[in-house]
Amino acid sequence: MTTAPKDNTQQAVIQAKDLRVEYRINREWLTAVNGVNLAIYPLEIHGLVGESGSGKSTLALSMMNYMADNARIGSGQVLLDGQDIAPLSSQQMRAIWGKKMSLVPQDALASLNPSYTIREQIAEVTQQHMGMAKDEAYAYAVEMLARVKIADPEAVARSYPHELSGGMQQRVMIAMALSTEPRFLVLDEPTTALDVTTQAVILDLFRELILNNQAAALYVSHDLGTVAQLCDRVTVLYGGEIMESASVTELYAQPLHPYTVGLLNSLPRHHDGTNTRLSTIKGVAPSLQQRSKVCVFADRCPVAIDICRAEKPPLETTPDGRTVRCFRWQEIANNELDLSPPEERVTETSDEADRELLQANSLSKAFGNSDLLDRLLGRAKEPLQAVDDVSFSMKTHSTLGLVGESGSGKTTLARSIVALIKADSGQIELYDEPIALDLEKRPQDVLSELQMVFQNPNDALNPYHSIGQTLKRTINKLTSKNMTDEQVAARVEDLLQAVRLPADYAGRYPSELSGGEKQRVAIARAFAANPSLVVADEPTSSLDVSVQAVILNLLKDLRAREGASYLLISHDLDVIAYLADEIAVMYLGEIVEIGPTEAVYNLPSHPYTEALISAIPEPDPTSGKQRILLEGDVPSARDLPQGCRFHTRCPRKIGAICENEAPPLRDASDGHVIRCHIPIDELVALQSQPPVAAGEGK
């Protein structure tokens, strides 16, 4: 971690002064960002964190003087190198946008025009602002792509956006944003959509390029881990107001605001014991209409006192130069308030002995088999082998976590268990009885035993059915017992209570619920059938961290209460580790490592798992963790590498054997298996040393 240049006698590159941004909603101007002061100095990356609805994206874009059609800067200034740009019209901003400031957005694919090649889109900026001719601009685009470490810049330059992987698209956005060497960059959740391995590489790239360009950047994120890794200073935003602002080291060492404390405590961290509960922040962020002349956080604050609801706390500056907006910050600084997460422990009771629940043997699934005409024309394509001969087993009352990058086949595997996708071959046994791979051939009771929770709760909820109707239908359809209407109603109430929703939610419709509430209903629906196994596919990845904590706790409680098992899919190892007893790591359709959670986290690990774990951003700026950066993207499952599938990216590759021979499964310890050519004791020895950076390390 670099140290922040805090020479405040320098002029800030960009500075917001008493900035207030308003939205016009139903003929009324509502304040979305209120009285924000924020300065970013050269070479500084400033983190801006908060939940969705906190106003962080609005603030970030208004610092570029870019407004939605129904928004305006109500008052205040935005100074770019000392010049106020807030009064400038869009027409006047044209000389500044793309030249002195640029944006790297969250959704790179949607932010690129689908109809133009990459080089055409990059060249547009340099043609506009640097007066380059077309050929020159194209050549320069290739140069920029090389600078963001794209291996084959010529080819990428001629590609269309959809032909590139997510990581590649984001690099293109970075190349575009940096091509005019702007003074100020807004990075709006730029890695949220990416795999953790790709994220690690992109974050490194940001640091390096921003420092080389002498620029300043505002990094907007809900992820405290990446902020700790990337930023020098950080500002916490809530309800459109600054809650606190400090250097990252100070903030993570001693947060002064109850909201910051809550955010930090809601992160699952793998070194916690599996049974510690995540602390949660109750309630949701206030809507624009709700913000009043009180502490905006008062409704959710665990230590709110009377004055908090009578007056708005001022933004105070502490003796060591931090700012915080809370009446009680001194008490928090002196550790006089207890804000630490309650050390509740969930007791998982089960009287019955665990028995074999699910066994999957040699499951395989390929997509895109070529049709007759293709074959006649001699252009049959290789099928895409999403899942290749995978076997695993689960016991009752257990949770198996499946991790891997996108393209690893984890979702296909999970869906073929619940038969949403029909596996091509293999067997699945439930309680030692073989069950069909085909959904239509599964009897009622098997269907109710295996339930699914999706990433997007809307996939499971019918918008035209009330929550109560949805649950009732599921109960009636999937439980064979003939229940009376009263019993069904009682069960609905019971389920709602289990997912901590008030009973009157039965009458509401999905559109009236927040994302987190909808996910809770989807979970209740999955449990309505009294399943033995719930398959949860990225159940929290579309939610804020504080909401994620609520859902994870809920899943944990329900497992104990309903006696079910989980097959949990996530790209986030920390989420997996919070719930799972066992972890399976997938790469290109194969399980490369499987074992008890602790064993997988500790040495020895498969080289891929090792890289995954090292890429997790620690929410601790002082951790100084050495990361292993993986080169390139996951290869296509249409064209699987020979030998070990990981050999094209493996930092530990030992030689030709990895390229030619499929590696054996090696037993590391009881129930812990690693698929690698390196013998276990050698792996231990290798991984105990400081990691080698792969190729493009820093």
Add this chain to the structure above:
Amino acid sequence: MIRFFIRRIILLFVTLFVTSAIVFGLTQLLPGDIALLIKGRDASQVVIDDFRETHGLNAPVLVQYTNWLGGFATGDWGKSYLDSSDVRTTVLRRLGNSLQLAGLTLLLAVPISIVLGVVAAVAQDTWVDGVISIFSLAVVGLPEFVTGLLFLSIFAPGAGWPDWFRDFFLPALTATLVLLGYIARMTRAGVIEELRKPYVRTARLKGLSTREVLFKHVLRNALLPTITVIAISVGWLIGGLVVIENVFNYFGVGLLLVEAVERKNMPIIMAATMIIVFFFAVSNMLADLLYAMLNPRIRLG
């Protein structure tokens, strides 16, 4: 691309074959003896027999059909039942008329409606948008014969309007009005949808002018569905303008087919249907092709 073509051309022939069989089958179901119908009840047996002989009506139905099919494929489309004139000549002449009318209609409708749609989208929710929306809704709602008759009475004969104006321009204008509202609304929806996409923000934050953002970035994507609709409407313009052709007494394929059906003039029914189906299929194919060519995300084959 090759794959796409092979597939679509096979499909085209299958479609033509199936339609011909269906239409032929349907005409067999028409009540009454065709020879009697054409030549009248009072016609002498000799005339009737002669008629049957020349048009091959004495053979079994299946043989009649295969004869027709063979003839059609080799360019002999038969003789009209009414005056024994060559069907191919008649149908192709009428097709020429229809193509001219379709051409002029597209020439009028496409630029006007796209401009209207884009203007409405850019001025979304202002009075300009309101006026355009009401206008396009109104013209979509009006039946063609109403607008057609209206035009005819406004531009009454004898007021010095040249013949081509009343005979050719007015029918095209009437057809234009039908397409206009449709294409304009499609364009408006497309542009509004694209304007909301994040790449528009990217383009603006590059410092491009509003005009560049609109013409270079937005329209390129927003007009894709519109272009498809225009291509598909070519089929309708060839075979579907019966009402307009009727009102203006314009000799297009549509009118020809209607007359032939009324008179049970089999060879013309068959040939005209084939031509119309052919143009419908080809314009659909054209629409898909254009869409794929303009959209790099679609790779045919």
